[in-house]
Amino acid sequence: MKKNIHVVGAIIIEDNKILCAQRGPDKSLPLKWEFPGGKIEDGESAEEALKREINEEMNCEIEIGEKVDHTVYEYDFGIVHLTTFICKLIEGKPELTEHVAIKWLPTNELSSLDWAPADIPAVEKLAEAIHVK
Numbered sequence: 001m002k003k004n005i006h007v008v009g010a011i012i013i014e015d016n017k018i019l020c021a022q023r024g025p026d027k028s029l030p031l032k033w034e035f036p037g038g039k040i041e042d043g044e045s046a047e048e049a050l051k052r053e054i055n056e057e058m059n060c061e062i063e064i065g066e067k068v069d070h071t072v073y074e075y076d077f078g079i080v081h082l083t084t085f086i087c088k089l090i091e092g093k094p095e096l097t098e099h100v101a102i103k104w105l106p107t108n109e110l111s112s113l114d115w116a117p118a119d120i121p122a123v124e125k126l127a128e129a130i131h132v133k
């Protein structure tokens, strides 16, 4: 049976643009775009995991807002349960540590990137929103 992987992703918004991050070439889903974040560890809430991951991956502090989407996607390596939240940067500027690139895009340009499949429902929801604040 495939393993279930519980993952949180941060939809970080600043100046009406969304932070998109590209996975490294040696990772699972190589070079796909995603929302920064990662796996929820035992005993952590989704919010705790997201704050920890953004701090570790991008050296920033975030404030977490509303939940955007929850999707379940079966990859060959496991079943990813991805929950995404709107987030705001409260300290620091995102740094590249694990990712190979980042881009800030308005919602109507998000679909120009090659997203991890689990992210596509959230990307579509964001693209439907006329304004993001």
Ligand SMILES: Nc1nc2c([nH]c(=O)n2[C@H]2C[C@H](O)[C@@H](COP(=O)(O)OP(=O)(O)OP(=O)(O)O)O2)c(=O)[nH]1
Pocket: 005, 007, 008, 009, 027, 028, 029, 033, 034, 035, 036, 037, 038, 039, 080, 082, 116, 117, 118, 119
């Ligand atoms: N962080 C993040 N992960 C995502 C997204 N969409 C998506 O399918 N994933 C997948 C990729 C990974 O398999 C898993 C997240 O785990 P991670 O970020 O802690 O994993 P990782 O790449 O460091 O480690 P690994 O999977 O290579 O073992 O969820 C997303 O938007 N953000």
